[in-house]
Amino acid sequence: MTERQNNFAFIDTQNLYLGIRDSGWKLDYRRFRVYLAHKYHVTKAYLFIGFLPENQDLYTSLKEFGYVLVFKPVLENKGGHVKGNVDAELVLQGMIDYNEYDKAVIVTSDGDFYCLVKYLYEREKLEKVISPNRDKCSALLKMSAKDRIVYMNNLQEKLAYHK
Numbered sequence: 001m002t003e004r005q006n007n008f009a010f011i012d013t014q015n016l017y018l019g020i021r022d023s024g025w026k027l028d029y030r031r032f033r034v035y036l037a038h039k040y041h042v043t044k045a046y047l048f049i050g051f052l053p054e055n056q057d058l059y060t061s062l063k064e065f066g067y068v069l070v071f072k073p074v075l076e077n078k079g080g081h082v083k084g085n086v087d088a089e090l091v092l093q094g095m096i097d098y099n100e101y102d103k104a105v106i107v108t109s110d111g112d113f114y115c116l117v118k119y120l121y122e123r124e125k126l127e128k129v130i131s132p133n134r135d136k137c138s139a140l141l142k143m144s145a146k147d148r149i150v151y152m153n154n155l156q157e158k159l160a161y162h163k
Contacts, residue, residue: 009040019131
């Protein structure tokens with residue numbers, strides 16, 4: 001009998017949200033958490049997300065679904081758009097927890113995670129990179145993840161949010 005894996009997911013929430021939205025559907029975050037647990041044996045799933053006080057109900061729901069939220073303060077640019085870049089936090093958490101998990105699941109299409117993905121892949125600590133949108137996925141990410149990248153484009157039926 002094989003021992004169950006203890007994998008951690010590191011999720012670039014903004015990239016996940018925008019990638020799915022650009023594909024024309026909404027993600028059911030509760031279903032996604034169950035999917036990660038069953039498909040990739042994820043025992044801890046971090047959501048790296050910009051903090052806005054008005055989203056408190058959303059954060060409460062995400063915690064109830066089983067996510068660990070890691071917040072980053074957001075800044076408003078001159079055009080009034082908010083930006084909460086979580087790249088450094090995600091990479092740092094992946095390395096802080098390095099000895100705590102068997103393998104990592106990285107959810108993003110952002111090439112800024114090339115170095116982390118490459119490092120984990122070379123040490124056989126990368127389970128999967130899950131790209132929210134094949135068309136928006138960075139070539140650097142594809143190159144570093146090699147055979148360990150999958151795309152969410154075909155998961156709409158399984159993971160879409162329905163009222």
